[in-house]
Amino acid sequence: MANYSADLSSVYYALADPTRRAIVGALGRGPEAVSALAAPFAMALPSFMKHLGVLERSGVIRSRKEGRVRTCELVPKTLSQAERWLAAQRATWEARTDRMVAFVEDLHRNESSRAKPRR
Amino acid sequence: MANYSADLSSVYYALADPTRRAIVGALGRGPEAVSALAAPFAMALPSFMKHLGVLERSGVIRSRKEGRVRTCELVPKTLSQAERWLAAQRATWEARTDRMVAFVEDLHRNESSRAKPRR
Numbered sequence: 001m002a003n004y005s006a007d008l009s010s011v012y013y014a015l016a017d018p019t020r021r022a023i024v025g026a027l028g029r030g031p032e033a034v035s036a037l038a039a040p041f042a043m044a045l046p047s048f049m050k051h052l053g054v055l056e057r058s059g060v061i062r063s064r065k066e067g068r069v070r071t072c073e074l075v076p077k078t079l080s081q082a083e084r085w086l087a088a089q090r091a092t093w094e095a096r097t098d099r100m101v102a103f104v105e106d107l108h109r110n111e112s113s114r115a116k117p118r119r
Numbered sequence: 120m121a122n123y124s125a126d127l128s129s130v131y132y133a134l135a136d137p138t139r140r141a142i143v144g145a146l147g148r149g150p151e152a153v154s155a156l157a158a159p160f161a162m163a164l165p166s167f168m169k170h171l172g173v174l175e176r177s178g179v180i181r182s183r184k185e186g187r188v189r190t191c192e193l194v195p196k197t198l199s200q201a202e203r204w205l206a207a208q209r210a211t212w213e214a215r216t217d218r219m220v221a222f223v224e225d226l227h228r229n230e231s232s233r234a235k236p237r238r
Binding site: 008009010011012013015016017018021024025028029030074076079080082083085086087089090092093096 | 127136143148193206208211
């Protein structure tokens with residue numbers, strides 16, 4: 001990650017909209033010019049550009065202009081950070097569940113050994 | 120997932136705040152009463168309750184009240200959905216990268232076989 005770290009709040013905020021998630025889905029198949037990217041969306045271009053702005057400021061996508069064509073592409077590293085945070089929460093939660101299962105199994109083993117009839 | 124599916128937009132929106140992410144982190148270690156959960160945060164209780172409300176409405180956490188104590192816990196399934204969406208985007212992107220690498224390798228192989236001196 002070096003000295004680059006997207007702000008997780010702005011990344012999750014960027015993903016909190018179905019249009020913006022659809023844009024991310026489309027760019028997963030490769031970089032695309034804004035006009036081609038916008039075409040499937042029933043939306044005025046200024047509104048669409050606002051969504052691209054939110055995605056770009058969060059670091060989820062980046063764009064470059066060559067002549068009159070602006071091309072957008074995903075920044076996979078940013079999405080990875082958002083995925084890693086969620087994976088870390090799951091790891092914490094699963095570790096806790098594992099400890100609980102081990103505890104209950106121990107309890108059960110002790111109960112059964114105590115329940116055995118003595119001879 | 121059956122007939123339950125949290126709205127991804129509200130889930131990502133819920134995660135787009137450092138306080139709410141810290142609450143998720145704390146609840147990963149187990150259910151907790153609101154008062155204990157709020158203690159480490161330098162924040163008035165009404166503001167804290169608003170954050171809990173956003174998390175609960177998105178399905179990231181749930182709470183129950185027993186007597187005067189409200190206890191919160193994570194809903195791991197909701198976070199898993201958010202993680203899976205990100206993993207799916209990565210899979211799409213990685214499949215594309217793999218195809219590009221294969222394409223470039225093919226190109227390189229063809230170039231080298233053509234560059235061999237003929238006898």
